[in-house]
Amino acid sequence: MKVGLLESRAARLNAYWATLLKELEVEFVHSALPDDQALALGRETLPTEALGVQLMVGRVLALGRVDAVLIPRLPSVTGDAWGEAFAELLPRRISSLPPLIEVPDGGDDLETVATEVGLRLSQNAGRVRRALEKVRRLASGPRQEMPLLARASHATVAVIGPRTLLAEDILAGGLRPALERLGLHGVFSHELPLAEVIRRAERMENAGKVPAGERELFGAASLLAGKSGVRGLIFAVPARDGAAGAALERLARRMHKPTLQLMVDAGQTGFPELEAFRGQIAAAAQGAPQDTAESGERA
Template identity: 55%
Template sequence: MRVGLLESRAARLPGYWAAYLKELGAQPVKPALDDARALALGRQSLPGEPVTVQLALGRILALPKVDLALLPQWAWVSGDSWSEALPELLSRRISGLPTLLSVPDQPDTLESAAAEIGMRVAQNAGQVRRALEKVQPLASDPRAAPPALSRASRVTAAVIGPRALLGEPQLLWPLRTALDAAELHAVYSHELSVPEVLRRAERLPEGERSAPGDLELFGATSLLGGKGAVRGFVFVAPARDGAAQAAAARLAAAQHKPTLLLTLDDPEGASFPELTAFRERLTLGAHARPTDPEAP
C-alpha cells in the first residue's frame, strides 16, 4: 500500500510514522513539491483560509497517487475547527483528495491509533504488533535542549504561537528575519520541551483548562514569562484564523511585560515594521501603553 505521509516540520514525535509504515511493509510517499511551491498551490485552492491550512492542503495536492494519506493532528485552540477536524473539512472543500486520516502527535494516544491504522494498512495482527514494538523508542518526546535566553548586545523577546505555525520554516522565515533585523533575540515557544510546557500548564485552575493548543500556549507563556532575561512577548497567529488570534489576544492581555500581536500570511510579502518600535519599548523598559494622539 502506498501511504502519503505529511509529517509536519512541527511534529512533536518526528520520525515515528515513517518508521512505523516501513515496519508494516507500506511505502511512505512524500509530496513531490517543496514547501514553497506546495504553499502556493494551497493558496490557489483555498485563498481565504489560514496559511497553515493552505500549506497542509498544498502538501496533499503535491502527493503522487496514494491509497491513503496521514496528517498530523494539530494541537487546536478553543473554537479552531480546522485544527480539530482537518481531514474532514478538507475533504468537504476539495474534491478528489485521497482518503485522509488524522494521526495523533502525543505519546498518550499514539499506540491505540497506530494499531488501528496498522490493521488498515497491513491487515495482519502479528505484523502490527511487531511493528509497534520496533518503533516504541520513537513514541516519546525527544529531549529538547533549552533555548538560549540571551545574546550579547540584544534584548530578548519570547515569540509565542501554535507549533503548526512556528514549527514550519517556510512560514516562519520572514518573521525570524525581521526579528533579527530589529536586533531582537527571539526565543520561540515551539523550541521548548513540550512535556515541560504541559507541566507548567497544570497551574491553570481546573475550571479554566481548555483545548490542547490553549494549554501549550499558556504553558509556554508562563514558562518564558518567569525568565528575567525575557523582556516582552510577541504573540503570533495565522492571518484569517480567528480562533488562534483570539487565544493570542487573551494571553497578551494577561501579561505584565510588553506585548505585540502579529499575524503571518504570505511569506513572500511579509514585513513587520512595528518590531522596531517594539524593540525600543523593551530596551527602555516601557510597559505596553497606547500613546494618546492628543497628548502635547
C-alpha cells in the same frame, strides 16, 4: 497499498509514523513539491483559509495518487474548526480525495491508534505487533533542550505562536532575521521542551477544559514570561487565522510584561511594528533590575 505520509515540521513524531509504515512493509510517499510550491497550490485551492491550512492542503494534494493519507493531529485552539477536524472538513471542500486518517502526535492513545492503523493498512496482526515493538523507542519524539535565553548586546523577547506557524520556515522564516536586525534575540515557543511547557500549562485555570493548543501556548508564555531576562512577549498570529488570533489576544491580556500581537504571512520580511516594540521594552527595562545572567545562560 500506497500511503501518503503528510510530514509537518510542527509535528514531533514524523519519524515514528514513517518507521511504522516501513516496518509494516507498506509503501509510502511524502509530498513531492517544495514548500513554496505546496503553499502556492494550497492558496490557489482554498484562497480564503488560514495560512497553515493552505500549506497542509497543498501538501495533501502534492501526494498524488495514493490509497490513504496519514495526517498528524496537531493541537488546536478554541474555535479552530480545521484544527479540530481537518480530515473531516477537507473532503467536504475538495472532492475525490483518498481517505484521510488523522494520527496523534503523541499522547496516551498513540499506540492504540498505531495498532488500529497498522491493522487497517497491513491486515497482519503479527507484523503490526513487531512493528510496534520497533517504534516504541520513538514515541517520546526528539530530545529537546531549553534554547539560549540571552545574547550579548541583544534584548531577549519571547515569540509565542502556534507550532504550525513558527516551525515552518516557509511561513515564519522572515521573523527571526527581522528581530536580529533590531538587536532583539527571539526565543521561540516551538523550540521549548514540550514536557516543561505542558507542566507549566497545568497552572492554567480550568486547564482540563481548554483545548490542547491553547494550553500549550499558555504554558510557553508563562514559562518565558517568568524569566527575568525576557523583556517582552511577541504573539505571532498566522495570517487569516481568527481562532489563533483570539487565543493569543486572550493570552496577551494575562501578561505583566510588554506584549505585541503580530500578524505573520508567508514570505514576509518587514515587520514595522517591531521597532516601536523595541522602544517599548527598552523604556520598561529602565525601571527594572538588571539581569545578571551571562550571555548564553540556559534556564
